[in-house]
Amino acid sequence: xxxxxxxxxxxxxxxxxxxxxxxxxxxxxxxxxxxxxxxxxxxxxxxxxxxxxxxxxxxxxxxxxxxxxxxxxxxxxxxxxxxxxxxxxxxxxxxxxxxxxxxxxxxxxxxxxxxxxxxxxxxxxxxxxxxxxxxxxxxxxxxxxxxxxxxxxxxxxxxxxxxxxxxxxxxxxxxxxxxxxxxxxxxxxxxxxxxxxxxxxxxxxxxxxxxxxxxxxxxxxxxxxxxxxxxxxxxxxxxxxxxxxxxxxxxxxxxxxxxxxxxxxxxxxxxx
Amino acid sequence: xxxxxxxxxxxxxxxxxxxxxxxxxxxxxxxxxxxxxxxxxxxxxxxxxxxxxxxxxxxxxxxxxxxxxxxxxxxxxxxxxxxxxxxxxxxxxxxxxxxxxxxxxxxxxxxxxxxxxxxxxxxxxxxxxxxxxxxxxxxxxxxxxxxxxxxxxxxxxxxxxxxxxxxxxxxxxxxxxxxxxxxxxxxxxxxxxxxxxxxxxxxxxxxxxxxxxxxxxxxxxxxxxxxxxxxxxxxxxxxxxxxxxxxxxxxxxxxxxxxxxxxxxxxxxxxxxxxx
Numbered sequence: 001x002x003x004x005x006x007x008x009x010x011x012x013x014x015x016x017x018x019x020x021x022x023x024x025x026x027x028x029x030x031x032x033x034x035x036x037x038x039x040x041x042x043x044x045x046x047x048x049x050x051x052x053x054x055x056x057x058x059x060x061x062x063x064x065x066x067x068x069x070x071x072x073x074x075x076x077x078x079x080x081x082x083x084x085x086x087x088x089x090x091x092x093x094x095x096x097x098x099x100x101x102x103x104x105x106x107x108x109x110x111x112x113x114x115x116x117x118x119x120x121x122x123x124x125x126x127x128x129x130x131x132x133x134x135x136x137x138x139x140x141x142x143x144x145x146x147x148x149x150x151x152x153x154x155x156x157x158x159x160x161x162x163x164x165x166x167x168x169x170x171x172x173x174x175x176x177x178x179x180x181x182x183x184x185x186x187x188x189x190x191x192x193x194x195x196x197x198x199x200x201x202x203x204x205x206x207x208x209x210x211x212x213x214x215x216x217x218x219x220x221x222x223x224x225x226x227x228x229x230x231x232x233x234x235x236x237x238x239x240x241x242x243x244x245x246x247x248x249x250x251x252x253x254x255x256x257x258x259x260x261x262x263x264x265x266x267x268x269x270x271x272x
Numbered sequence: 273x274x275x276x277x278x279x280x281x282x283x284x285x286x287x288x289x290x291x292x293x294x295x296x297x298x299x300x301x302x303x304x305x306x307x308x309x310x311x312x313x314x315x316x317x318x319x320x321x322x323x324x325x326x327x328x329x330x331x332x333x334x335x336x337x338x339x340x341x342x343x344x345x346x347x348x349x350x351x352x353x354x355x356x357x358x359x360x361x362x363x364x365x366x367x368x369x370x371x372x373x374x375x376x377x378x379x380x381x382x383x384x385x386x387x388x389x390x391x392x393x394x395x396x397x398x399x400x401x402x403x404x405x406x407x408x409x410x411x412x413x414x415x416x417x418x419x420x421x422x423x424x425x426x427x428x429x430x431x432x433x434x435x436x437x438x439x440x441x442x443x444x445x446x447x448x449x450x451x452x453x454x455x456x457x458x459x460x461x462x463x464x465x466x467x468x469x470x471x472x473x474x475x476x477x478x479x480x481x482x483x484x485x486x487x488x489x490x491x492x493x494x495x496x497x498x499x500x501x502x503x504x505x506x507x508x509x510x511x512x513x514x515x516x517x518x519x520x521x522x523x524x525x526x527x528x529x530x531x532x533x534x535x536x537x538x539x540x541x542x543x544x545x546x547x548x
Contacts, residue, residue: 007400014397022385025426103381106344106374107398108366264362265348268286269341 008113015114016121023122034129038081042133045073062204068230071143072201075226078134080198082127082157083221085164088119089185092172096263097179099270112256116165123161146231153225156238156245160220163245166252173256176263197223201232217241217248276450276482277320277343282352283506284313284338312338314506315352320499322449325476325483327497327514329490331541335506336486340452343484344374356450370399373448377455381439382427388438389423392445399446406445413441417471433464440468444475453485457492469495490534502540 023030049069052061059065092115095101104111138145171184193199195218202214202223213219220241227233287309291301313335320326330336341347343354345361345368354361359368375381382391389410396406414420419437422430427438436456443451456472457465473496476483487493493500493514500517502510510517514533521536 011397011400014394018383018386018390018394021390022383025385100379102341102346102374102376102379105346105364106369106372107395108369109398267347269337269346 011109012113012117015117016124019118019121020125023125030126034126035133038078038130038133041077041081042074042137045077046070046137049073062201064232067141067143068232069201070141071138071145071230072226072232074134074137074143075145075229076198076222078130079153079157079222079225080193080196081130082123083160083164083196084189084192085119085161085168086185086189088115088122088165089168089171090182091115092168093175093181093185096172096175096267097181097270102269105264111260112165112169115168116162119161119165119168120158123158144230146229149229152235152238153229156220156225156228156241159242160217160245163217163248163252164221166249166256169256170252170259173259173263176259176267192218192221195219196221197226201227203227203232215244217244220245273321273323275319276322277318277354277356277484279319279343279354280317280352282313282316282339282342282354283311283350284335284342284347285350286310286312311506313342313349316506316508318501318508318511320482320484322482323480324498325485325496326499326501327493328484328486328501328503329493329537329540330503334503336503337454338506339503340374340454340484340486344372344452345369346374370446371449372452373443373446373450374452375439375443375454375456377436377453377458380427380435382435382442384428385426387424387426388430388441391427391438391442395442395445401446409445410441413444416474417441417467433460436460436464436468440471447479447481449481451481451483453483453487455487456485457487457489465489465491472496490537493537494533 023033049066049072053059053066053069061069092111095104095111101111104114137143167188168185171181171188174184175181195213195216197219198221202219203210205213214223224233224237224241228235228238287307289301290306290308291297312333316335316339328336328339338347342349343356343361345364348362357368357371359365361368382388383394392406392410393403395401396403410423411420414423414437417437417440419434419441422434422438427435430438440456453472457468460468469492472483476496483496485492485496497514500510500512500514501508502517512520518533518536521539
């Protein structure tokens with residue numbers, strides 16, 4: 001048992017390393033992805049909130065001042081980038097659609113762990129670099145952030161990534177039946193743009209949507225960790241988010257395992 | 273010798289969508305699709321002993337690759353049974369997968385964005401091999417295949433022949449007991465074909481794995497295979513040795529005619545194509 005865990009652990013570290021090594025091969029792409037894109041997103045989000053406050057002619061919205069919204073926008077852009085998985089999800093779909101999954105199916109490992117560890121490795125290495133952007137901006141504009149809360153916010157975010165990957169696994173498994181399901185990734189990411197709280201803090205939504213959307217595990221992607229970090233939310237919200245993610249992981253994986261088992265049975269080993 | 277591969281009434285039927293040409297038919301197909309069933313493999317029963325090299329020969333679409341895919345666990349059969357090394361292949365148990373390898377000549381199985389050396393280090397982790405031993409093995413195999421100089425070049429920058437050699441090293445790194453080779457020399461020039469053929473011959477003599485080999489180059493089969501499996505429209509139509517097959521075919525021909533293996537197979541495939 002101990003031996004098999006060690007083998008599993010080493011194998012998955014190797015997958016994480018693969019993601020890092022592969023991404024570092026293409027330096028410009030990595031630079032744009034890890035630095036330029038987060039800078040642009042942060043700039044856009046900040047401009048948006050500057051415009052909202054200037055247009056509204058008020059110093060507070062829903063009890064919070066402009067600095068809180070700017071800090072929220074800054075961190076939201078950063079956390080949203082961590083919790084979005086379009087690149088690996090697209091690759092997972094491509095593997096099944098093109099038949100290149102053949103080389104993975106005949107090796108002693110699972111498709112789920114192979115991509116999960118790569119996702120984690122990639123997110124880890126880009127997060128470290130991308131984090132420079134909000135840190136510089138927060139200090140430059142002197143925006144409210146409780147830095148001592150960062151470790152727990154990150155723990156929640158990386159736990160949420162398990163759910164993110166499980167959803168990708170479900171979508172990719174549907175490619176066994178439907179081949180091209182890339183549009184599902186786009187539609188899902190649009191929905192999550194709203195449900196995670198990347199677009200705006202979820203507590204600005206009217207009831208009954210507000211309570212429902214905050215109770216969903218997706219709020220753990222942006223709204224809860226950023227709200228906690230900027231002082232909008234307290235620790236009880238974080239524990240609740242851990243709970244809702246856990247329920248989400250169980251449900252989504254049950255569906256994913258079922259779809260995967262049915263999928264590989266109809267798979268025809270395309271293209272070779 | 274022990275039986276390592278055994279199948280009984282193995283059948284695979286593929287369901288495919290049929291779309292008549294034209295824009296209107298695309299619109300029709302959007303709401304109402306017609307599917308047809310195609311039998312790729314029909315009630316195949318065979319036994320393969322350990323340490324044999326089996327040449328699997330048939331026309332395009334005869335069912336060779338489907339059979340390989342089922343035996344390696346890639347594809348689940350519609351019905352029938354199969355045991356490979358005592359395992360049901362399509363259950364894909366890790367203990368089974370550690371003992372087999374499949375090389376698909378038309379597909380890359382190593383990682384495109386990294387060097388073969390990095391790929392082998394990853395494979396060593398996947399198969400739980402000692403990294404130092406794995407490195408030694410890579411060194412040994414790459415010397416045999418005369419390709420040590422490209423081990424640290426990104427895979428996508430290698431020529432087809434170099435890539436195939438790298439794929440072969442990757443497939444043999446964990447010393448599989450059963451090796452499925454689907455067109456390992458496809459698209460290669462004569463020199464590269466010969467190098468790979470000689471390498472496989474030497475490797476099999478040394479390590480003694482069971483090999484199932486498909487190839488459209490009859491030299492591969494004639495020089496490497498101990499046993500021949502002829503497959504036609506999803507049925508195994510001949511099981512035996514290459515010399516027996518040639519003798520049998522010659523006795524069936526006109527008295528004054530005597531042909532070699534390549535010619536016999538060529539005639540067989542031609543007949544197949546006409547019948548299809």
